[in-house]
Amino acid sequence: xxxxxIYQAAIELFGDRGYPSTSMRDISEAVGILPGSLYTHIRSKxxxxxxxxxxxxxxxxxxxxxxxxxxxxxxxxxxxxxKAYVKVAAENIGLTLVATHQWKYLNEANRAKIxxxxxxxxxVFTQVLTDGVESGLFRPPRDTRLAAFAIIGxxxxxxxxxxxxxxKSPEEVGDALAEVAxxxxxxxxxxxxxxxx
Amino acid sequence: xxxxxIYQAAIELFGDRGYPSTSMRDISEAVGILPGSLYTHIRSKxxxxxxxxxxxxxxxxxxxxxxxxxxxxxxxxxxxxxKAYVKVAAENIGLTLVATHQWKYLNEANRAKIxxxxxxxxxVFTQVLTDGVESGLFRPPRDTRLAAFAIIGxxxxxxxxxxxxxxKSPEEVGDALAEVAxxxxxxxxxxxxxxxx
DNA sequence: CCTACCGATCGGTAGG
DNA sequence: CCTACCGATCGGTAGG
Numbered sequence: 409x410x411x412x413x414i415y416q417a418a419i420e421l422f423g424d425r426g427y428p429s430t431s432m433r434d435i436s437e438a439v440g441i442l443p444g445s446l447y448t449h450i451r452s453k454x455x456x457x458x459x460x461x462x463x464x465x466x467x468x469x470x471x472x473x474x475x476x477x478x479x480x481x482x483x484x485x486x487x488x489x490x491k492a493y494v495k496v497a498a499e500n501i502g503l504t505l506v507a508t509h510q511w512k513y514l515n516e517a518n519r520a521k522i523x524x525x526x527x528x529x530x531x532v533f534t535q536v537l538t539d540g541v542e543s544g545l546f547r548p549p550r551d552t553r554l555a556a557f558a559i560i561g562x563x564x565x566x567x568x569x570x571x572x573x574x575x576k577s578p579e580e581v582g583d584a585l586a587e588v589a590x591x592x593x594x595x596x597x598x599x600x601x602x603x604x605x
Numbered sequence: 606x607x608x609x610x611i612y613q614a615a616i617e618l619f620g621d622r623g624y625p626s627t628s629m630r631d632i633s634e635a636v637g638i639l640p641g642s643l644y645t646h647i648r649s650k651x652x653x654x655x656x657x658x659x660x661x662x663x664x665x666x667x668x669x670x671x672x673x674x675x676x677x678x679x680x681x682x683x684x685x686x687x688k689a690y691v692k693v694a695a696e697n698i699g700l701t702l703v704a705t706h707q708w709k710y711l712n713e714a715n716r717a718k719i720x721x722x723x724x725x726x727x728x729v730f731t732q733v734l735t736d737g738v739e740s741g742l743f744r745p746p747r748d749t750r751l752a753a754f755a756i757i758g759x760x761x762x763x764x765x766x767x768x769x770x771x772x773k774s775p776e777e778v779g780d781a782l783a784e785v786a787x788x789x790x791x792x793x794x795x796x797x798x799x800x801x802x
Numbered sequence: 803c804c805t806a807c808c809g810a811t812c813g814g815t816a817g818g
Numbered sequence: 819c820c821t822a823c824c825g826a827t828c829g830g831t832a833g834g
Contacts, residue, residue, distance in 0.1 A: 425709075426623065426625060426709070426710070428623060428625040428626035429625035429710065431811075431812065431813080432812080432813060432814080433811085433812085433813095441819065441820090442819075442820060442821085443813085443814085444814075444815075444819085444820075444821085444822090444823095445819045445820070446814095447813095447814070447815075448819065452813080452814080453813065453814090483790075483791045486790070509706065512622075512623070513623070513626065537790065540790065540791070545791055546790045546791050547788075547790065547791070549781065549784070549785070549790065550777065550780065550781045550784070551773065551777075551781055554773065554778060554781045554782075555781065555785055555790060557762060557763075557766050558759045558762075558781070558782050558785040558786075559759075559785075560762065561758050561759040561760070561761065561762025561763070561765075562755045562756075562758040562759045562762075563758070564758065564762055565754060565755075565757065565758025565759075565761055565762070566754075566758070568758075569754050576748065576751065580747065580748075581751060583747065584746065584747045584748055584751045584752065584755070585751075585755050587746070587747070587789075588746070588752055588755040588756075588786070588789065589755075589785070589789060589790060590789045590790055590791045591744075591788075591789040591791065592784075592785065592786060592787045592788040592789035593680075593683070593734065593737065593743045593744065593746065593752060593786060593787055594680045594737070594742055594743050594744070594787045594788065628827075628828065628829080629828080629829060629830080630827085630828085630829095638803065638804090639803075639804060639805085640829085640830085641803085641804075641805085641806090641807095641830075641831075642803045642804070643830095644829095644830065644831075645803065649829080649830080650829065650830090
């Protein structure tokens, strides 16, 4: 038995009930030891949260950054980034919920560390959007950062409704969201991307 | 002095720190009375949260439902719904954050009440999307509910980044988000809606 | 609206 | 990893 089981239990519990209303006693019950014994494996509740959020954000950066930096056209890159996000989110719902929302409960120093990673995450999107505008693939939006927030918001909402046992696969969800982001809902089928396989 | 000040203080505090980590003592300090005195005006912390979320959700339903039911074409309705959402969100950031995220902390009976209102909110979007497909204004999406979640997610993210003192007005933000939702990022300017005034 | 207080629960530790 | 416990804080109440 090790720290790993404690982290896994904490991810599920923090994701379900939130950090402040998950007690160390809840976590200790989930892993089957007594509350005080947790502290052989971890330093504090705060450190547990920091580690989870830090790893979670890193997982997204590792999945998205290579796509953003690839040589593909910006529209292809945006589509792949969206699909990659949905895939990671579908496989890590609890982790994603914690990383997206619960950094607010970190102390100031730790929140600053995570803020840097979050800014990096944001830059993945603004970079691809800027590239797309410069290469003439995207209409110049009124504000690039705002357009990035539109896409990021769409994605951040996924773990709130996606069901691993539902009818839609992560692939299908990613395709559908990429279509909204790239072509919107209205307009002719000319803008509709061809189904690839 | 009355219950109103307590509600206002609770909205700000719940929005900033979250429900579980806001204490009744925090709220009592914000309104300038002692903790026990709160209970002359409110029944419990739970009831305070329920009232806030219920009113918040009602505010959105009141703003969006009439637009959804209007006789305008579906694309116009969707644009107006998005703009109305952003306007309400910009004027009620704390309230919106609480209503969107903190219903999870309600007990089961109260959570069920709010779930009904949330389903109604969701139907505003699916209805307009369905209308748009039937009238030929929208391309048939792979899944209407999923397309609705894309738009809702985009909107739910707004209170996380919108700044009332920032450069963009709610109007501008609403226009920009409506453009992404309706036309997407890529494609010809033919799909770009004309600026209206 | 205050004084004074309740039992429950919190994160964490000393000492084994 | 357990026993036993710490001081702090929690939502809420009785009685005025």
